[in-house]
Amino acid sequence: MGKQATRVIVNGKSYARVVDARLTLADFLRHELNLTGTHLGCEHGVCGACTVLVDGRTARSCLMFAVQASGCKVTTVEGLAPDGQLSVLQQAFIDNHGLQCGFCTPGMLMTLTELLRDTPDPSEQEVREALTGNLCRCTGYAGIVAAALDAARRLRGAAAKPGAS
Amino acid sequence: MQQLAMDRRVKAGGDDVGTMKPAPFEYHAPRQLKDAAELLARLPNAKLLAGGQSLVPMMNFRYVIVDHLIDLGGIDDLRGVAVVDGALRIGAMTRQRDLEFSPEVAKHCPLLAEALRHVGHRQTRNRGTIGGSLAHADPAAELPAVCAAYDATIHAVSVRGIRQIACREFYTGFMATALTADEMIAAIDLPIWRLGHGHGFHEFARRQGDFAIAGTAALLDLGADNVVRRAALTLFGVTTSPLRVEAAEARLVGKPLDAAAIRAAAAAAWLVEPISDIHAGGDYRRHLAQVLSARALNDAARRAGVEA
Incomplete structure (x- = not known):
């Protein structure tokens, strides 16, 4: 039930996946893309550990579904040091x-x-x-x-x- | 034991065990308002997704389980700010952060701009919308209180058409609104007060960005000799929905604005019957209502050009 195609540009790279509509953006980053730099603390929008940039603006990735980010540019902590060079x-x-x-x-x-x-x-x-x-x-x-x-x-x-x- | 729990989760419908917080649903992303209204009327156990900053936590906890989620994020007609017939018309899906920095809001409805700085955090304001906040109707939320102070008109859309709901009739009880199951907010009209009016906004929360234990929003318009032409005072977090303190307004209108008038008006906040909950008792809320009302009215007076 509820499978949906989504295409998200993460740290400059385009990813197309078919995912459960109920998959949060945070879990999408961690489990689908193996970008585990984004951390999950409370998973209900209080702690801010999962904060990422969506089209350049901060958002709690536990309060967004991956399908909502379709067509968006997402930046995670991995994107701050793309060549291993710390920002x-x-x-x-x-x-x-x-x-x-x-x-x-x-x-x-x-x-x-x-x-x-x-x-x-x-x-x-x-x-x-x-x-x-x-x-x-x-x-x-x-x-x-x-x-x-x-x-x-x-x-x-x-x-x-x-x-x- | 662990295996049993695992089996149960698999049966509950998750093929990626352990990664799914909300219960399964079908996702809909209409591009047109009429399509959204049609989906809302037709689909059983459907809910609208605006900014998701209140709904998604409830879904993650499974306090809310829906069969269909209708995402309003792709409907361009629901976004924007414009002056229409003496009112600031705000599309329901306009993000709180965009309103915070909107020149139109700053110019015409500065009370809204000030209140927005208290709404959640920058990350939640980037996603959260004004329509979502009004429909969610948390008694401690800032935006419903601001709409009550302005006597806002809420435009509600359904397949049956569009109707205007006065803010006074919109809030019907604890987290309850006059919206019917097939209706959604399309826009909010905030009547613009005369240029030069004053505004004030104060809330008390344990931390910046938390929901307020109590708060107040005030508007004052002064005429010749500093006589109050118009006054609006709203409490939030104090009763089950935003409350206009009409007794306070009556003590101000038609009289010269001075410290005694503000004291008398703020004292009227003492008459409300506050709620008691885990965060604060009713007596404390009543105390805050009076103190914060005086502060908000003082700010409004100062901005209208009177040091009361």
């Missing part, structure tokens, strides 16, 4: 102790990727407000906020220097 934000997480167990980290990274794209010079309050939808149960958030602000600084610095990557 500026990811490196800032390491440098600022922005993670301990790492379970919430993929969702944090996706939310902050959207924030830093839309708000290159966020205040600490803006970072904290952006992170209200992502729960971390070990770091206490201070390191995550510091990482976000550090990444913002580094990205602005890179943007100010023409030719710098």
Whole structure:
């Protein structure tokens, strides 16, 4: 019952599958595409661990069905470091102790990727407000906020220097 | 034991055991509003999928089990914001995040823009829609309260045609609306208040983005000598559906706006009969209703040009 064709572009690569309509986007990424970087915590839209970008906007992938993402461009945490080269934000997480167990980290990274794209010079309050939808149960958030602000600084610095990557 | 549980899940219809949260359903993705209305009228045990930020959690828990899910996401006619006959007309499937940054909303209905910052989180606002929030009718939700403050008109569509429902008649009880089983929200009209009116919005939640324990939305329009021409005060999270505090409005209209008038109006919030639940008792909600009403009215007064 309820089989449906879906075609989703994930991290720049097109995938066509016939799936159960009730398959969430999160389970589609993890079980159909083996992209297990997207984590599932609560599976009812509270913890934010499963946050991905859908057409450039953050969404909880446990609250979307894979069929709803048909025709959409999805970016997961794997898409942040396509050639194994960590993004500026990811490196800032390491440098600022922005993670301990790492379970919430993929969702944090996706939310902050959207924030830093839309708000290159966020205040600490803006970072904290952006992170209200992502729960971390070990770091206490201070390191995550510091990482976000550090990444913002580094990205602005890179943007100010023409030719710098 | 484990094997038994496994067998049961397989029998329940999952061929990918362990990966399916919601019960099986048939998925429909109409491109036209009339096709959606036709499906809703025809299919048994069908439900509409708007942004899915409330419905999908309930489906994941299997609180809600449907045979047919009608996804409204592909219907372009249900999206957009326009000024029509002195009202801001908002398509039901317009995403909350788009409304948050809409210049039309900021200009004509600033109360809505302010309230949206309290609706869930950026990830849920990216998906969540205004129509979905109104139809879901959570008593603690911000958007129904804003619609009540504006005396919104809800356009409901079915195969039988379209009808307008006044917001006052739309909410009929705890998570209940005047929509019939075959009806869906197509658009919402928010009557535009005079330029220069003031607005205020306050809520108390344990964390940013949580549903409010109590909240209030206020609109004030002042005439000569700061006499209140029009006032709207709505409480949410306090009773089973958004509540216009008419006694408070009556204490304001026709009188000069000052601190005493705001105190008297906010005190009228004391008269409501609040709900009690796991989050807070009725007495605490009544206290919050009064305090938050005063804050919202003060903000509205300041924005209308009066330091009360």
